[in-house]
Amino acid sequence: MLPYATAAEAEAALGRAMTRAEAAWLCYSASMPDHLLYCHNVAILLLLYTLAPLPLALLELRARAAPDGVAAAVMRPSTYKLQPRAHLSPAAFLRCYLDTGRVLLLTVGTLSLVSYPAVKMVGIRTGLPLPSAGEVAAQMLVYLLVEDYLGYWIHRLLHTRWGYDNIHRVHHEFTAPFGYAAPYAHWAEVLILGVPAFTGPAIVPCHMTTLWLWFVLRHLEAIDIHSGSTFHSTRQSLSHSMEGPNTMTTITV
Numbered sequence: 001m002l003p004y005a006t007a008a009e010a011e012a013a014l015g016r017a018m019t020r021a022e023a024a025w026l027c028y029s030a031s032m033p034d035h036l037l038y039c040h041n042v043a044i045l046l047l048l049y050t051l052a053p054l055p056l057a058l059l060e061l062r063a064r065a066a067p068d069g070v071a072a073a074v075m076r077p078s079t080y081k082l083q084p085r086a087h088l089s090p091a092a093f094l095r096c097y098l099d100t101g102r103v104l105l106l107t108v109g110t111l112s113l114v115s116y117p118a119v120k121m122v123g124i125r126t127g128l129p130l131p132s133a134g135e136v137a138a139q140m141l142v143y144l145l146v147e148d149y150l151g152y153w154i155h156r157l158l159h160t161r162w163g164y165d166n167i168h169r170v171h172h173e174f175t176a177p178f179g180y181a182a183p184y185a186h187w188a189e190v191l192i193l194g195v196p197a198f199t200g201p202a203i204v205p206c207h208m209t210t211l212w213l214w215f216v217l218r219h220l221e222a223i224d225i226h227s228g229s230t231f232h233s234t235r236q237s238l239s240h241s242m243e244g245p246n247t248m249t250t251i252t253v
Contacts (some may be wrong), residue, residue: 002030002127010128020131025209034126037208038119039112041215045104048216050097052223053179057093060178082228086176093180100184123205130143131207143200143214150196158189167192182226183219 004010008024011018018026029037060081131139158168170186183190197218203210 001033002026004030004128005071014129018128019130022128025130026128029126034208035116036115037126038124038211040212042105042109042112044212044216045108045219046101048219048223049101049183052220053182053227056179056227056229060091061089061090082230083176086228088174088176088178089226093178094175096151096178096180096184100180101235103185103187103190104183107187108194111191111194118202122202124201124208124211125205126208131210134214136206136210139200139204139206139210140214140217143197143206146200146203147196147218150199151193154192154196158192177226177228179223182222 002010004013007023007026010022014022014163019233157163164172166188167189171181171189174181174184185193197215201214206214214231
């Protein structure tokens, strides 16, 4: 909750006029508790998970349902899928979406409720001024490097015999990956992989809006590399097709 009742008070504290972005942030967050702002991560995550994989999912379902005579009007999966013989039914898409949404809501939702004191302790702020573009870019670079390094080693541990059999095998139930399967995982894996994602912001604290942006980009990246399409990376599809412990590529998700 910002300590300003009016825009004039905020500008007096800043010693300058607010930017449009800062005025919008003041209007939105002035009377909203910081804990509630932090919990926006849950809604953002579920919204992204619902919408980002949807275009390719609809494309595949539409193409499979199209008669052969209208092939020219519909892009066939064989033209863009890395594993064109792997087909999922609408029921499989729905099961993956509902199961993953439930796990995300229970894990990320619960974690957001109990982890806010740690967020405040490391220095995640909600006030004014908003960070500059350069500050955000530098923080994103740090977060990406930290998350990629830690995520790689955690992923290797998940591909040991015990880690795979007890936790990571759930993520590999879909051997031909697609966007909705990106966060499809055991609840423990969702929590474990949250550690490298939050370590960067803990080392280099940021504004709450930057934290939102970081989680958005991280989730979009995971959906992108799990898409299973020729538009994107091939490495995760290779990782999923070689199911079992000790079979992983250098990709870190």
